[in-house]
Amino acid sequence: MATEALHENETLASLKSEAENLKGKLEEERAKLHDVELHQVAERVEALGQFVMKTRRTLKGHGNKVLCMDWCKDKRRIVSSSQDGKVIVWDSFTTNKEHAVTMPCTWVMACAYAPSGCAIACGGLDNKCSVYPLTFDKNENMAAKKKSVAMHTNYLSACSFTNSDMQGCDKKAMVWDMRSGQCVQAFETHESDINSVRYYPSGDAFASGSDDATCRLYDLRADREVAIYSKESIIFGASSVDFSLSGRLLFAGYNDYTINVWDVLKGSRVSILFGHENRVSTLRVSPDGTAFCSGSWDHTLRVWA
Amino acid sequence: MPALPIEDLPEKEKLKMEVEQLRKEVKLQRQQVSKCSEEIKNYIEERSGEDPLVKGIPEDKNPFKEKGSCVIS
Numbered sequence: 459m460a461t462e463a464l465h466e467n468e469t470l471a472s473l474k475s476e477a478e479n480l481k482g483k484l485e486e487e488r489a490k491l492h493d494v495e496l497h498q499v500a501e502r503v504e505a506l507g508q509f510v511m512k513t514r515r516t517l518k519g520h521g522n523k524v525l526c527m528d529w530c531k532d533k534r535r536i537v538s539s540s541q542d543g544k545v546i547v548w549d550s551f552t553t554n555k556e557h558a559v560t561m562p563c564t565w566v567m568a569c570a571y572a573p574s575g576c577a578i579a580c581g582g583l584d585n586k587c588s589v590y591p592l593t594f595d596k597n598e599n600m601a602a603k604k605k606s607v608a609m610h611t612n613y614l615s616a617c618s619f620t621n622s623d624m625q626g627c628d629k630k631a632m633v634w635d636m637r638s639g640q641c642v643q644a645f646e647t648h649e650s651d652i653n654s655v656r657y658y659p660s661g662d663a664f665a666s667g668s669d670d671a672t673c674r675l676y677d678l679r680a681d682r683e684v685a686i687y688s689k690e691s692i693i694f695g696a697s698s699v700d701f702s703l704s705g706r707l708l709f710a711g712y713n714d715y716t717i718n719v720w721d722v723l724k725g726s727r728v729s730i731l732f733g734h735e736n737r738v739s740t741l742r743v744s745p746d747g748t749a750f751c752s753g754s755w756d757h758t759l760r761v762w763a
Numbered sequence: 764m765p766a767l768p769i770e771d772l773p774e775k776e777k778l779k780m781e782v783e784q785l786r787k788e789v790k791l792q793r794q795q796v797s798k799c800s801e802e803i804k805n806y807i808e809e810r811s812g813e814d815p816l817v818k819g820i821p822e823d824k825n826p827f828k829e830k831g832s833c834v835i836s
Binding site: 493681682722749 | 774775779788796797798800801802809813814816819820825
């Protein structure tokens, strides 16, 4: 029996050392191709001009922290969800509320607009993802038409109508092949939890926002981090990130109530936006890139342009 | 695809999975950062001229412009 236990320990030890060796090799391989920094390549790119972006609309109506939001493809409707248990669909041009659904739980952490514009999905502490068809018929009870599409063993933190191929779990960002269910690449350079990941418009890279107060850009073909967006003066975590249409700008919402706008190529901050009176929890650029919307623990959403 | 209860697996199984995964990742075909960065730069340069948030939108074309002629913001 003792020899069996010894054998077991040896195998564990050899597996551990193999894992360490492989991690070292991975770092080596990645370092070999690290011949230049992104901002060096972008040295001769014209610098961006002065930014004049301000709040154009403030959407008020939630009774508690706004946790998530998404744009409709029509570039004007927005769905938002809140700790107050409500999911609201807004017309961002007029600020009118078009639909409101009360969820059976508080902390509705995730919501998404269907590409068709005809439904929304949401979920949270109820451990489910539910889809609600949107109807303008005043006699229809939206809640009655709800359909549950997924049961999870824990709370729903994000949902999306397209294959969500990425997740930030702890300090690691992982890229998954949805067809095989395999993790294809993993990146662990953040020093703290990753709160948000977003694909770069071309699909060849992605950005992440983390509690370590930095945002980073990872190139999938180079298989490594290629840029860090940080400043000594920024000490609060970044909760949500999104790119502008061309990918030149990275908008990031922070726990210090601000939104920082970064020049993706040069690595510098081009603007800092004030307005929210509590943490920025969610941020998305509109489908045509004309504006972006931020949601906050101050119960409001703001549309900036 | 069935979800695996990772926390319930014995240490050895977890390590085996980690080693297998790392072996796959090491074999990945990678490109030079210089080449990838050039491509990102070119992608952006081609499109940033048409990026509304980069070049700005004239007030009269901005769908989110303030309504009315007198605005106190």
